[in-house]
Amino acid sequence: MITVKVTVRAGTRAVVRIDGVAVQVLEPGRHRLPRVGRTGFQVGRREVQRVDVRRQVLVLAGQELATADVPGVRVSVAVLFHVVDPLAFLDVAADPLDVVRLAAQLALRDAVATRELAAVTADRGGIAAELQAALTEPAAEVGVEVRRVELRDVTLPHEVRHAVLALHTARQEGLAALERARGETAALRALANGARVLADNPGLLQLRTAQEVAKAGGVVTLTLTPT
Numbered sequence: 693m694i695t696v697k698v699t700v701r702a703g704t705r706a707v708v709r710i711d712g713v714a715v716q717v718l719e720p721g722r723h724r725l726p727r728v729g730r731t732g733f734q735v736g737r738r739e740v741q742r743v744d745v746r747r748q749v750l751v752l753a754g755q756e757l758a759t760a761d762v763p764g765v766r767v768s769v770a771v772l773f774h775v776v777d778p779l780a781f782l783d784v785a786a787d788p789l790d791v792v793r794l795a796a797q798l799a800l801r802d803a804v805a806t807r808e809l810a811a812v813t814a815d816r817g818g819i820a821a822e823l824q825a826a827l828t829e830p831a832a833e834v835g836v837e838v839r840r841v842e843l844r845d846v847t848l849p850h851e852v853r854h855a856v857l858a859l860h861t862a863r864q865e866g867l868a869a870l871e872r873a874r875g876e877t878a879a880l881r882a883l884a885n886g887a888r889v890l891a892d893n894p895g896l897l898q899l900r901t902a903q904e905v906a907k908a909g910g911v912v913t914l915t916l917t918p919t
Contacts, residue, residue, distance in 0.1 A: 695724040703746040705778040709739045714779055743778035747839065750789060750796070754847070757801055762809045766847040769823065771796055772840040773831065780835030788834035792827065796841075799826035809848070816843040 699722050700706045706718040708725065718740075728738045750771040759765050771792065775781045785791045803819050803826075804812055812819065824841040831838045 696727050698723045698725055698740060700742070703744065704742050705745055705775075707741045707743065707778050707782060709741070711737055712739070714783070717778055741782060743775055743781055745775045745778065747772060747774045749773075750792060751844075752793065752796055752800070754845075755797060755800060757804045759804050759809045759812055760807055762849070764849040765804070765809060765812070766845070767800060767804060767812070768844040769796060769800055769820075770842045770844050771823075771827070771838060772842075773836050773838045775835055776837045777832075777835030780833070782835075784834045788836060791834050792831050792836055792838070795827050795830040796823060799823045802826075813846050816846075819843055 698706060698708075698718065700718045700720045702720045704720065706723075707714055708716040708718060710728065725738070750773060752769040752771070754766045754768055756764060756766050773792065781788050800819075800823060803822050807815070807819075820841045820843055824838055827838045827841065
């Protein structure tokens with residue numbers, strides 16, 4: 693039998709067609725195929741199409757969406773996938789990645805629309821899991837398996853960023869003022885307690901006065917009063 697050699701590299705699959713009809717999917721390695729033509733074993737025109745089955749990343753950059761409370765939020769998503777059915781990947785859709793991309797865009801829009809902005813930024817893992825579940829079926833139809841979905845960035849509109857910054861600044865200033873007030877209150881409380889002790893002990897007041905005068909470089913004169 694007259695044959696031809698076909699080498700399939702690791703990370704790829706080869707779909708063999710005779711007159712446009714798929715007859716075989718080749719795994720990595722060297723293969724011998726019957727020669728086609730009038731004098732060969734098979735009659736017809738053979739075509740070999742190679743498909744990359746390694747893991748790949750599909751990025752949806754800056755989708756402008758509306759959350760439940762804020763419009764104009766930009767969200768970018770990364771979809772990690774690989775081809776599991778080379779024949780479906782080649783034959784079901786003209787551009788199978790466009791099918792996955794559209795499904796991801798629609799699922800992201802629906803997931804964000806039901807959440808407020810704070811929930812979107814706080815629950816990225818939950819949204820990613822929701823997207824992966826939504827992509828499973830449409831991706832499988834074109835021979836793709838979605839392995840993981842990640843929310844990369846959530847960018848707020850300029851007005852919202854400005855408002856959030858102003859709120860954060862006001863909160864920090866309020867906390868600083870509260871700490872100053874607490875310190876002043878503690879100092880006044882200490883002074884009041886000290887004044888009360890001195891009022892109850894006149895001798896202690898005199899001793900304290902003498903200490904302060906001496907500390908300032910003055911001269912302390914003691915006068916003994918006969919009893």
